[in-house]
Amino acid sequence: MSALKQLGTVVFDCADPAALAAFYQKATGWEITHSDQDFASLGGGTPVQLAFVRVDGYEAPSWPEDLKYMHLDFTVADLDAAAGALLDLGASRPDFQPGEGQWIVLTDPEGHPFCLTAAPTGD
Template sequence: MSVLKQLSTVVIDCADPAALAAFYQKATGWEITHSDQDFASLGSGTPVQLAFVRVDGYEVPNWPEGTKYMHLDFTVTDLDAAAEELLGLGASRPDFQPGEGQWIVLTDPEGHPFCLATAPAGD
């Protein structure tokens, strides 16, 4: 028997929750469900949401060196087209790209790394 029943929210520390939620809203098309100077969240009507919480003294992750606590993975239909669109929304593409073209690593406007990969056949 498991105690945990359902993942509800992935919460990401940041300096500006509203701005970071706005970036991910544009990137995913999900709806912002709450936004203020200390906390913002968005979701797509599924049980799992993304949320962003303001942390005083927030330090930007330094991909690939330094502190990195977690990252998000997103599936896309076209890696290069998705990367270009996200770069236009404010993401950055670090020089270090592992995976030999199987995925692309980007960072959001606050430096959190996230990966793009194509969905496996049949998904």
């Protein structure tokens, strides 16, 4: 029997929770459920929520350095279109792109890496 039943929230350390929540709200369309200077969250009906907590002296992870802690993967219909839209929202595209075009690595406005992967197409 597993003690962990369901993942509820993924929490990011950051310098500005409200701004980072606003970026992910625009990127996902999810609802911001709380936002103040120290903590923000979004989800609202999604199986997993994202949350952001202010950490004094926050230092962004460095891609592709080894000092990253985790990253999110998002499935999208069109890799290039999704990457373009996210870049317009404030994401960045690092030079180092592993995976030979199978996915795209971006970083959010505070430097957390996340990946876009193409949704499977029907045969």
